[in-house]
Amino acid sequence: MPHDLFIPPDALEIVLETFQGPLDLLLYLIRKHNLDVLDIPMAQLTQQYMIYIEIMQRGRLELAAEYLLMAAVLIEIKSRMLLPRSPKLVDEGEEDPRVELMRRLLEYEQMKLAAQKLNELPLAGRDFELVQVLIERVEEQRLPNITVEDLRQVWLTLLARAKLNIHHTVRREELSVREQMTRVLRQLRHGEFEAFENLFEVSDGIASLVVAFIAILELAKETLVVITQAEALGNIYVRASNNLTVE
């Protein structure tokens, strides 16, 4: 294995992620080893590519089908080039088997560079702000509407900014707990103790009971509710840890 191809095993996944696919990987190999795109030395390129594939497989990474397909294409081109070409076919203008690969590589590289340039252009909201002066409408106020998609996009932006997304993806289950936490707090808004069992909606089914239970534990953990039990096996009561005085 050429020494410059050594990749520490834990970095393997990152390396794979940095390539957008087999074309991107091939381009990297060609540019890195100063190979000529117009006259690709198939043996060398195929060998380099296969080394990567092997490392990926040894790292037990799930290889996308596209990478394996490209390996097959490379080997096919290589084998076709090994066969002596009949003069008749050459006369009929049979194409060099590498031409199509070369065309695809160059087209992809063109788009890859275009994407980079596009990403460098100043973008509204990221690189410059838009001017927006308030209009205070007196009558017939038209209120803005929002969509689920708006909310989702905004939340993602927040996550990206907080760099929380790596370890902190929001799942549906988490939201359902949050929703139940709000429901329980609303129910406890009167400030009095409420019987524990009254906080559950039995008709909603077992899954929802479990979620409600987790929600109450979560509320207790965040010290938003107080849970009391006078004696062992006695009735359990819950109340909001602080009464909401202002209504």
Added chain:
Amino acid sequence: MSGQAITLPLSEEGTVQINAVQLEKLLEVALLTTPEPLSLAELKKLSDEPVENNIIEKILEQLAQKYAGRGVELNRVANGWRFRACPDMQPYLDRLSPQKSPRYSRAVMETLAIIVYRQPVTRGDIEEIRGVAVSSQILKTLEARGWIDTVGTRDTPGKPTLFATTKQLLDDLNLRSLQELPPLEEISNLLELDEA
């Protein structure tokens, strides 16, 4: 618009030279791009050098003067300073707006998203996630819309109020429950994690 350098009288030492022209320019941009009022504390962040309140106010008053007689005016309101269209412009603006839906500012949308996904939360929680102060104007906007309300207080010093979303929000989003919000993991992969 006049372009000469204005040197304003400064505090005792009187030596710090604040570039009033540059500061006025910065204040103007910030106020023109933010529909919500900006407090003096926020506006002060625009200056590279520390500035005193009275200097900022002087520049703001000067800026307000420059807009006199034009269609927008710079006002001081309870929460700070903000530009608004003069009320007598409204009949003209109404000719444009019928088909355009107004939009909430990013600050409002971010605050709402945090309450949706992290409820019940206090204003402090929201500020921590957003990394900036949340004006009470923003919370009032959302409360007036009936999308959030208070569900209690947290038992910590200051007894901060807890905010949560309402059924009204679900109705307006045409959802039966918050769980119907689409999962996010997939899209978060599409964002570049390392901020460039």
Added chain:
Amino acid sequence: MSGQAITLPLSEEGTVQINAVQLEKLLEVALLTTPEPLSLAELKKLSDEPVENNIIEKILEQLAQKYAGRGVELNRVANGWRFRACPDMQPYLDRLSPQKSPRYSRAVMETLAIIVYRQPVTRGDIEEIRGVAVSSQILKTLEARGWIDTVGTRDTPGKPTLFATTKQLLDDLNLRSLQELPPLEEISNLLELDEA
């Protein structure tokens, strides 16, 4: 700000007196209060008298001049005219709210680049060029952003949808037309690239 009445040359009859000062004031308010670009057709509604396009444009150019050197500028983009903060103000504005639109991943940007430069294209075309499957999430992200939309189907088996870019994309990049986008690298240049 100059206050004298400017009387602009008018059409043949030359009798309708348009108050250019008043019109400039109206255009300024409308543009300052609307973050989306306003087209000439919309801006014309502000005038009580019918006005010709070239007059409106003249006043807009005059207005843009007045803002030269300040922190905001009046631009013409794909969908019309709008004010924006100059990009060099961004570092200061970021002090007030570090809210940034995210940068998109390479997968998203490459997909966008292919749609920009090869439109109209099908998902299959994009996959062919990138050499990998394109998740529908990527296309949804670009659609939700209002940057691409479907413009028809190709008359081949399966009737695949054709995607193209929108004017909104150009507006967001502060451009008037696709021709203002950076040109594609010539293939011959790609052959000489040493370091990728």
